Structures are given as C-alpha cells and as structure tokens.
Amino acid sequence: MAKTLRSFLFVPGDSEKKLAKAGGLEADALILDLEDAVLPANKAKARKMCAAFLKSTKTHLQTSAQIWVRVNPLDSEYIDADLAVIVPLSPAGIVLPKPDGPVDIETLSRRLDELEAAHGLVAGGIKILPVATETARAVMSLSLYPRTYLPRLLGLSWGAEDLATDIGALTNKGADGNFAFTYQMVRSQTLLAAKAAGVQAVDTLYDDFRDKDGLRARAGAAFSEGFTGMLAIHPTQIPIINKSFTPTPAQIRHAQAVVQAFADNPTAGAVQISGKMLDIPHLKQAQNVLALYEGYGE
Numbered sequence: 001m002a003k004t005l006r007s008f009l010f011v012p013g014d015s016e017k018k019l020a021k022a023g024g025l026e027a028d029a030l031i032l033d034l035e036d037a038v039l040p041a042n043k044a045k046a047r048k049m050c051a052a053f054l055k056s057t058k059t060h061l062q063t064s065a066q067i068w069v070r071v072n073p074l075d076s077e078y079i080d081a082d083l084a085v086i087v088p089l090s091p092a093g094i095v096l097p098k099p100d101g102p103v104d105i106e107t108l109s110r111r112l113d114e115l116e117a118a119h120g121l122v123a124g125g126i127k128i129l130p131v132a133t134e135t136a137r138a139v140m141s142l143s144l145y146p147r148t149y150l151p152r153l154l155g156l157s158w159g160a161e162d163l164a165t166d167i168g169a170l171t172n173k174g175a176d177g178n179f180a181f182t183y184q185m186v187r188s189q190t191l192l193a194a195k196a197a198g199v200q201a202v203d204t205l206y207d208d209f210r211d212k213d214g215l216r217a218r219a220g221a222a223f224s225e226g227f228t229g230m231l232a233i234h235p236t237q238i239p240i241i242n243k244s245f246t247p248t249p250a251q252i253r254h255a256q257a258v259v260q261a262f263a264d265n266p267t268a269g270a271v272q273i274s275g276k277m278l279d280i281p282h283l284k285q286a287q288n289v290l291a292l293y294e295g296y297g298e
C-alpha cells in the first residue's frame with residue numbers, strides 16, 4: 001500500500017526563495033507548482049527551476065518529503081514541455097489540474113508509460129493525484145473513478161476555486177463564510193469516490209493561512225470524516241495538518257483496547273468496553289486507526 005501522505009505543500013515553481021525554504025520543511029509531500037501560481041511569461045523559467053530542485057534532491061538536498069509536481073492541464077500548450085523536463089527526473093508523482101475525469105488520468109498514464117520506458121525508469125513508479133473537481137464535467141465524472149483501472153492513482157483531491165469559475169459562480173462561499181452547498185457536496189463526493197476507488201482522500205486547502213485555529217478545526221473535522229490528508233499553501237500549515245491527520249494517543253489507546261477486547265473474546269461478534277457495545281464495524285474502525293498510525297512510521 002502507498003504511504004499515506006498527510007500534508008501536501010504547494011510551492012510556486014518560479015520562486016527561488018520559496019523553493020529554497022521548501023527543502024527544510026516537514027511536509028509529507030511538496031507540490032512544485034507549474035500551473036496557476038506561475039504566470040505564462042514565467043512557465044519556462046519555472047520548469048527549469050523545478051528540474052534543478054528535483055536534481056538537488058538526488059544529489060545533496062536532504063528532505064523526507066516526497067517531491068510532486070503540478071503540471072499544466074493536458075489541453076494546455078505547456079504540458080508537453082512540462083512532462084519532457086520533469087518526468088526524466090522521476091518525481092514521486094504528478095498533480096494533474098483540471099482533468100475532466102478518469103479518462104484524462106488514463107491519457108496522462110500512457111504518456112508516463114512512454115516517458116518512463118524512454119528514460120529507463122521503473123514502470124508505473126510515478127503516481128498521479130488529480131485535482132478532481134475543477135470543472136462541472138469533472139464533478140459529473142467522479143463516480144467513474146472506482147470503475148476505472150488506474151494503478152497510478154494515489155488519491156483524489158478537490159478544489160473549489162476553479163470549479164466556481166467554471167460554473168460561472170460569483171463566489172464559492174455562503175453567507176456564513178463556509179463553502180456554499182455545491183462545494184460541500186463536491187467535497188463529500190470526492191471523499192466517497194476516493195474511498196470507493198480505494199485511494200487516499202485529500203481535502204482542499206484552507207486559504208486563510210494566518211488563521212491557525214480555523215485550519216485546526218477544518219483539518220480535524222476532515223480527519224474525523226475519513227480524509228487522509230490535506231493541501232497546504234503556507235509553511236505554518238504543515239505541522240497543524242500533520243498533527244490533525246495523525247491519530248491522537250487517546251485514539252490509539254482506544255483502538256488498541258478495542259482490538260484487545262475482541263482478541264480476548266475470540267468467539268464473540270459483540271463485546272463491551274466500559275458499558276459501550278462494540279461490534280465488527282468498530283473493530284474494523286479500530287484496525288483502520290492503527291493501520292493509519294503505522295503508515296506514518298511513528
């Protein structure tokens with residue numbers, strides 16, 4: 001099983017300062033961005049800078065983060081050059097913006113197949129994380145992910161900004177400041193599609209990056225709902241996200257107690273701890289928590 005990644009930090013691919021800083025951060029994954037954070041005039045320069053960053057991780061830069069690259073959309077004029085420059089340096093994965101559905105993941109996979117073979121890389125080694133909800137068509141295709149064979153698919157993430165633009169919305173927020181219903185629905189659909197496809201569910205970014213309490217609340221809720229990780233845009237968000245998506249010591253102790261209670265009663269389908277009934281779904285939940293914890297190697 002692929003390592004569970006809790007925090008994915010976007011790093012603008014044309015920012016010398018931020019790339020330099022990124023190497024020392026404790027994100028589970030960095031996403032070097034060639035897409036929306038980079039103006040058209042800077043695309044070529046960003047590609048070179050990201051290539052240099054990837055090379056440095058093979059020579060001297062010590063980082064525990066997986067290095068991912070967000071390329072430009074498949075129908076953009078930049079995609080050929082993005083893949084030609086980035087793939088030979090074997091990034092951990094490619095973040096694909098604005099796919100219209102799993103068919104675009106298949107297209108990208110075939111391009112990666114060819115490039116991996118041409119450059120002598122391990123076949124299928126480079127994973128894919130789509131931002132799976134950036135167009136209305138993409139949202140209507142979410143249910144196809146579990147039915148499509150996509151061995152490179154690491155997870156599904158979602159975004160609310162480009163979707164709002166695509167559907168002609170003036171804002172993606174409701175009067176209370178939270179995501180409007182359409183985006184909350186899309187978020188839940190992404191979670192369910194990821195789970196049905198057996199891949200990681202990655203929640204969208206929290207854009208008010210100075211609001212640590214708000215992020216903590218959002219990330220904590222996402223973990224409780226089944227999301228396994230979250231996108232980030234600022235270094236201060238990383239420790240909050242990593243902690244929020246790691247089971248707490250109390251959750252671990254409880255999970256161990258549940259597993260133990262069933263082990264102590266091998267013929268029982270239901271047991272109790274402190275007067276609370278536990279049956280098989282609780283056992284599976286406890287096993288999930290322990291598996292997640294082991295996945296982080298802590």
Ligand code: COA
Binds near residue numbers: 009037
């Ligand atoms: N990656 C790496 N370093 C970052 C960073 C990031 N995403 N965001 C900020 N930093 C660095 C800054 O360079 C600064 O470094 P310093 O201490 O050496 O001066 C430090 O962290 C503090 O940053 P701060 O001054 O608080 O913010 P800023 O004004 O420099 O940047 C943003 C604010 C929003 C522009 C920046 O966080 C950013 O570019 N985020 C990513 C945007 C992006 O990729 N969007 C596309 C995906 S949605």
Ligand code: MG
Binds near residue numbers: 036097159
């Ligand atoms: Mg975007």
